[in-house]
Amino acid sequence: MTEQQHSHQFERGTDGPKVIVVGVDGSDSSLRAASYAGGLARRQHALLAIVYVQPVMAAGAALGVPIAETTDEIAEDLVAQIRDTAEKLKGIFEVRWEFHTFRGDPYNGLVAAADQLKADAVVVGASEQAGHRIIGSVAIRLVKAGRWPVTVVP
Numbered sequence: 001m002t003e004q005q006h007s008h009q010f011e012r013g014t015d016g017p018k019v020i021v022v023g024v025d026g027s028d029s030s031l032r033a034a035s036y037a038g039g040l041a042r043r044q045h046a047l048l049a050i051v052y053v054q055p056v057m058a059a060g061a062a063l064g065v066p067i068a069e070t071t072d073e074i075a076e077d078l079v080a081q082i083r084d085t086a087e088k089l090k091g092i093f094e095v096r097w098e099f100h101t102f103r104g105d106p107y108n109g110l111v112a113a114a115d116q117l118k119a120d121a122v123v124v125g126a127s128e129q130a131g132h133r134i135i136g137s138v139a140i141r142l143v144k145a146g147r148w149p150v151t152v153v154p
Contacts, residue, residue, distance in 0.1 A: 017041075017120035017149075021049045023110045023138070026081055029125025033153040037123040040151075041095040048097040049117045053109030106138045114148055123151045 022037035024030040034050060041048035100117070102109040114122050127137035139152040 017044050017046045019047045019049055019117055019119050020044070020121045020123060021051055021110070021114050021117055021119040021148075022123040023051050023053065023106065023113075023125075025052065025106070027125060027128055029128055029153065031125070033123050033125040033151075036151070036153045038095055038097075040121070040123070041097070046095075046120070048095045049113070049119065050097060050099045051102060051110060051113040051117075052100070053102045053104060053106045053113070055105065056103050107141045110138065110142060111145065111147075119148050121149045121151065123153060126152050126154045 017040070020037050020041050022030075022034050024034050038048055040046070100113060102113050104112070110122065110124070113119070122142055124139045124142065126139060139150065142148075142150045143152075
């Protein structure tokens with residue numbers, strides 16, 4: 001491997017992040033993460049990609065269309081809330097931002113988002129669920145993936 005090839009391999013993120021992905025789900029910690037990521041994007045002149053991962057119910061749990069429709073309604077309400085928060089953040093931080101929705105579980109949805117959006121950094125809120133201290137939160141799984149710098153906001 002030549003010196004030029006070697007240095008190019010590690011070029012991503014060397015000048016600071018250009019695309020910052022933040023996962024939001026409406027929880028207080030995720031909204032704090034969005035605020036933190038907004039400030040980071042402003043300081044780094046980066047694109048803030050606000051990502052909501054809409055849960056997909058397991059086939060056994062989905063007992064028909066009404067449940068799926070309810071899930072979609074909840075998601076739409078949450079998306080509206082997050083968009084509203086994002087609009088407020090945009091005014092405060094004056095950052096370039098995009099809103100993206102992915103379907104799936106939070107971990108795989110954020111991984112897909114970070115890959116597709118070519119993220120240089122990922123910001124998430126700390127889990128507010130007690131069980132995650134034992135099983136492992138989305139944040140811990142993202143850190144263990146080792147593919148992007150991950151910031152966990154309490």
